[in-house]
Amino acid sequence: xxxxxxxxxxAKCGKEFSKEEMEILPGVKCPYCGWRIVIKLxxxxxxxxxxx
Numbered sequence: 814x815x816x817x818x819x820x821x822x823x824a825k826c827g828k829e830f831s832k833e834e835m836e837i838l839p840g841v842k843c844p845y846c847g848w849r850i851v852i853k854l855x856x857x858x859x860x861x862x863x864x865x
Contacts, residue, residue: 824850 822829823843830844837844841851 820854821851822854823848824852829854 818831820829820831821835823846825848826843826846828843828845834844835841835851838847840849842849843851
């Protein structure tokens with residue numbers, strides 16, 4: 814997995830996978846269970862909040 818790679822998560826089985834893994838099957842499907850609802854995960858960024 815490279816640094817800028819987008820990760821996806823299946824809404825049914827909860828497994829995380831990359832776009833390359835998703836391209837195994839035709840269309841947009843989970844490569845593990847075949848479910849067609851996938852969620853694009855956010856990048857792990859840190860949000861700094863200044864204390865008052």
